[in-house]
Amino acid sequence: MKSDQDYIRDIGEMRSMMERSSRFMSLSGLAGVMAGIYALSGTLIVFKVFDYNPGVNIQPGRRGASSQAFSEVVMLGITILVLAVGTAMYLSFRKASKAGEKFWNAAARRLVINMAVPLVAGGIVLLIFISKGLAALTLPSSLLFYGLALYNASKFTYEEVRSLGIIQIILGLAGLVFIQYGLLFWALGFGILHIIYGVYMHYRYER
Amino acid sequence: MKTVVHNFHKAFESTIRLGIMSALAANDTVDFNSLKEYLSLTDGNLATHLKALEKEGFIDLKKSFIGRKPNTKYFMTKAGRKAFDDHLKALEKLITRRSGKGN
Numbered sequence: 001m002k003s004d005q006d007y008i009r010d011i012g013e014m015r016s017m018m019e020r021s022s023r024f025m026s027l028s029g030l031a032g033v034m035a036g037i038y039a040l041s042g043t044l045i046v047f048k049v050f051d052y053n054p055g056v057n058i059q060p061g062r063r064g065a066s067s068q069a070f071s072e073v074v075m076l077g078i079t080i081l082v083l084a085v086g087t088a089m090y091l092s093f094r095k096a097s098k099a100g101e102k103f104w105n106a107a108a109r110r111l112v113i114n115m116a117v118p119l120v121a122g123g124i125v126l127l128i129f130i131s132k133g134l135a136a137l138t139l140p141s142s143l144l145f146y147g148l149a150l151y152n153a154s155k156f157t158y159e160e161v162r163s164l165g166i167i168q169i170i171l172g173l174a175g176l177v178f179i180q181y182g183l184l185f186w187a188l189g190f191g192i193l194h195i196i197y198g199v200y201m202h203y204r205y206e207r
Numbered sequence: 208m209k210t211v212v213h214n215f216h217k218a219f220e221s222t223i224r225l226g227i228m229s230a231l232a233a234n235d236t237v238d239f240n241s242l243k244e245y246l247s248l249t250d251g252n253l254a255t256h257l258k259a260l261e262k263e264g265f266i267d268l269k270k271s272f273i274g275r276k277p278n279t280k281y282f283m284t285k286a287g288r289k290a291f292d293d294h295l296k297a298l299e300k301l302i303t304r305r306s307g308k309g310n
Binding site for chain 1: 237301
């Protein structure tokens with residue numbers, strides 16, 4: 001016969017199993033901080049080195065210096081993305097192995113698929129904007145689609161990701177309205193917000 | 208201490224079986240290897256527990272192939288869902304009664 005303590009432990013284990021089997025809990029708060037730092041550094045580089053603000057330059061020329069600067073900004077964006085995703089994967093992998101769990105499990109797969117659908121759709125939209133010379137729309141739209149992806153993925157990881165997603169969506173929409181501040185909203189969403197979120201998650205779950 | 212226990216199915220006495228049912232309650236289907244990983248069990252041990260739950264009619268399975276590797280997916284039956292919910296309710300009742308006494 002089990003004692004009360006056993007039943008309380010049972011409930012705890014049921015909860016943990018339900019969570020562990022359906023949600024990806026290896027996401028690291030530090031990954032958010034790093035992504036934010038990359039995004040802010042990228043923004044600074046764009047601002048200082050390229051002296052580029054896409055809100056001003058709504059239709060980048062197809063030839064000449066501005067077109068080249070534009071493609072360099074796009075390359076920088078892709079570099080930031082690769083760095084952020086790579087860091088997140090590495091830190092999650094480390095967190096999972098520390099907890100004695102597999103990094104690439106069913107929950108991780110579900111998280112990635114649910115993020116990928118809005119992100120891929122968003123990526124294609126950005127390419128269409130660029131090809132039609134609507135470069136100014138790309139920054140706020142990337143926030144918008146990223147927010148949708150987070151909102152969608154939040155069912156499969158920490159609940160807090162949902163609020164992060166909603167705020168990114170709002171920032172994206174605001175960026176579309178106030179298009180001249182596109183870079184500012186982008187830095188706010190991908191930079192500052194990621195850092196705040198990462199620090200919060202780190203203190204909440206990882207100490 | 209007097210123990211008030213009803214609605215506790217004997218299948219849920221085992222922590223491992225409770226774990227299997229919890230994983231299946233939270234997901235539409237869970238494959239054999241994932242269950243093995245969640246519960247850190249050997250193939251044989253897990254298979255025994257799954258067989259027992261299957262015999263109760265609490266879970267069922269779907270066999271398929273990924274390439275040439277067999278892949279068995281488990282899911283909860285309606286009877287299993289009901290038994291699991293009843294068990295949860297009974298646990299809840301037990302805990303609230305106990306904590307009520309403490310006040």
